[in-house]
Amino acid sequence: MDRHAKPARWVAVHTHPHREHIAIENLVRQGFESYCPMIRRRVRHARRTSDVLRPLFPCYLFVRIDPESQRWRPIESTFGVRSLVRFGDQLGFVDNAFIESIKAREVDGAIVKPAEPYRPGQQIRIAGGPFEGLVATIISMNERDRLTVLMDLLNQRVRVQIAARDIATW
Template identity: 45%
Template sequence: MKRWYAVHTQARAEDKATFHLRRQGYEVYCPRLARTRRHARRVETVLRPLFPRYLFTSLDVDRQPWHAINGTVGVQSLIGWGERPAPLPDGLVEALMVRESEAGDGPPPAPTFHPGEHVVIEDGPFRDLVARFETMADADRVTVLLDLLGRTVRVTTHHTGIRQAG
């Protein structure tokens, strides 16, 4: 019978361990929490592990080879008592999955601005200036056009740093 087990990872290696465990065919879950990070006048929302250095894997220890987990890149060890892994209480991981999806702790959705739409810049040296939205530069950044000193200047900023004008 498949059950969930805790895996202790190396420091800041949750993503690496998840990748390599999935590559070996294991079902892996690493709950994440959205946190706001400020650095160099930039504010961004990043997903961090809810339990640093831990993730969960679902397996049937009687039918699946589980010893390979301890030798996986990024993994410190499978948590257990003696020679056998210790299963987590039934329903614990499923409850975490439900709460994570209910909380909506993902990155904020990208804005839906249209080219030419007027926006207000909310941070940085151009704070409170009105600009025209040009395009999404990538998944997190937008390009806007500012009218400064009789010229149009292209500025790229994080999408959370602008709002609709009006």
């Protein structure tokens, strides 16, 4: 092996919506090492909830290539792939350490999310936005860091959605 040879690097790949699994299947068939980090999400459909695996980065996955010695252009015409991520005319390489840190957080094929900092029923003080200084009770939190809270406004209990960054616990 050449001492000056660069090791294979991860490159970001943009996929067609909801086609990450098809792109990976076809890339692996062509001999490319591919990785699509997944996260477990709770979804509700027809009054039933279930846990499903969804991509951590929707419409993106990573492929390990050696651009100097490997024919990587076929990636761009792979079924399920929209394009390679580029910055100008340079490929969008991702540090190996970043990919390894994501893989290290996987348990049973899915990234483990950190525990939620807030829980339903918790009292909070709003620290930003139009309701700054008011006290509220958390009802729920969605996956986009928005909280539904219950607060007293004009002598009525009102449900309001606020950004998680706008609250403080006490």
